[in-house]
Amino acid sequence: MNNYKILDVEVFVTAPNNIDLVVVRIKTNKTGLYGLGCATFTQRAIAVKHAIEDYLKSFLIGKDPSNIEDIWNSANVSGYWRNGPIMNNALSGIDMALWDIKGKIADLPVYELLGGKSRDGVALYRHTDGSSKEEVVEDIRQAIKEGYQHVRCQLGMYGGAGTEDTGLISKKMEAAKGLVKKRSPDNLREGQYFDTDGYLKSVVELLSYIRTEVGENIELIHDIHERVSPIDAIKLAKKVEKFNLFYLEDPFPPENLEWLKMLREQTSTPIAIGELFSHPNDWKQLIISQQIDFIRAHISAIGGITPARKLAVLGEIFGVRTAWHGPGDISPIGVAANLHLDISVSNFGIQEWTPMNQQLREVFPGGPIIKEGYAYLTDAPGLGVDFCEKAALAHPPRNEPPEWTLARTYDGTSVKP
Incomplete structure (x- = not known):
């Protein structure tokens, strides 16, 4: 049985459609085997990027990418406070990348x-x-x-x-x-x-x-x-x-x-x-x-x-x-x-x-x-989707506060968007 290990976790923020998107790439010890995940919380994209790079990356290095359930559960509680949108999106990028890797190892699409x-x-x-x-x-x-x-x-x-x-x-x-x-x-x-x-x-x-x-x-x-x-x-x-x-x-x-x-x-x-x-x-x-x-x-x-x-x-x-x-x-x-x-x-x-x-x-x-x-x-x-890092670099993130979320009724009262 192959002894797969996570070697590196990379995070990219790109805006090819003028909307900040967060992409996670997990590399393994097998040459050419990597997984991609979406961690997009576009209104707080940089916060998600730092959550992965500064906290979850070190938690993941050396782990077996095949153990998706255990990694999800242990990563979810590693910071004690949980179920917020920033850490959930960070977890999502990792989780999707692990499913992508598992599908590639099995030579099957994730739906199978x-x-x-x-x-x-x-x-x-x-x-x-x-x-x-x-x-x-x-x-x-x-x-x-x-x-x-x-x-x-x-x-x-x-x-x-x-x-x-x-x-x-x-x-x-x-x-x-x-x-x-x-x-x-x-x-x-x-x-x-x-x-x-x-x-x-x-x-x-x-x-x-x-x-x-x-x-x-x-x-x-x-x-x-x-x-x-x-x-x-x-x-x-x-x-x-x-x-x-x-x-x-x-x-x-x-x-x-x-x-x-x-x-x-x-x-x-x-x-x-x-x-x-x-x-x-x-x-x-x-x-x-x-x-x-x-x-x-x-x-x-x-x-x-x-x-x-x-x-x-x-x-x-x-x-x-x-x-x-x-x-x-x-x-x-x-x-x-x-x-x-x-x-x-x-x-x-x-x-x-x-x-x-x-x-x-x-x-x-x-x-x-x-x-x-x-x-x-x-x-x-x-998952059947790849990521071109060179093309992504041509579309740097906006990292601007959104305007559409500042919804107000006719008298100026701030309301939920």
Whole structure:
């Protein structure tokens, strides 16, 4: 039996799509055998880099990379305090890299190590948006032409506020037009302003227009993105029930999850939540009590493939499907991890998909084949994605504080983004 050892742990921060991505590369004592992982917490990328380099690297050197479960558990408790997003992302980069190595040793794709394929392709949804309901419908029709059967529909991004921050989705987004907004006070402080009432009314109007123009043969998703009060989210969930959403996302922030019980009692609108979760107690009771329909965890934020596969099994037992977070602030390595889980778990629901630009493909060669709304994984060993260090160096990190997270209501009150 081969005596594999971890020789080195490297961390890279690169921004080929104008969003800071954190990549971990674990080298072994076997020439040419290495693994890649995603540790992207884009708003605190440098903190994650230092957590790995200054603490976890020395913990890992000399260990057998095959012992993924033991490494995850012992690394998780090595600092005593645990389950925060910085250390979870650091752990994720390591965990994904170890699964990548294990697949390469076995000469098998990771999904085979997770039990093989439960389906032949992974159904995707992509974002559709616009500054008017007409523009949103035009974007949806384009998505349908591309083969998508599920779309997320927003009007002017979150809360209708639009964004100038290209670190969110790699492009600027115009605010929603025609919303009736309350007047703001003088001397506005910095932030992304939106009007709650105007936004709530616009969602109902948007979904009604989409169903009239496009019909029922497209699955619709809308993301509240925790931007309104809990009671307003419940009222909205009841109003949109007639539009037969695939799901309504993030009606409440993690701090207000007790409201899910009240929501569940009042509407049958399916609910998805979880991209901000980092602690098992965030999701455990929600799944056991069946207060949600889809778990939206950001895999690197919960610690990687190892905890995500356990989360998926918990969901399977209680009838909750997966819908892993798949935004622009996740590297193609993290995207691949999502898809390997998607294709292997029996309770898969849907996968968020953010199209990749050419720069991303140059830095991260390989990956899935995207065709007519489905992702197809190859039989390449490991996660199936590589990393070109030279290309990455051409895209240095921005390391700038985000603007889109500074959400404010019309009077300037800071609210959850």
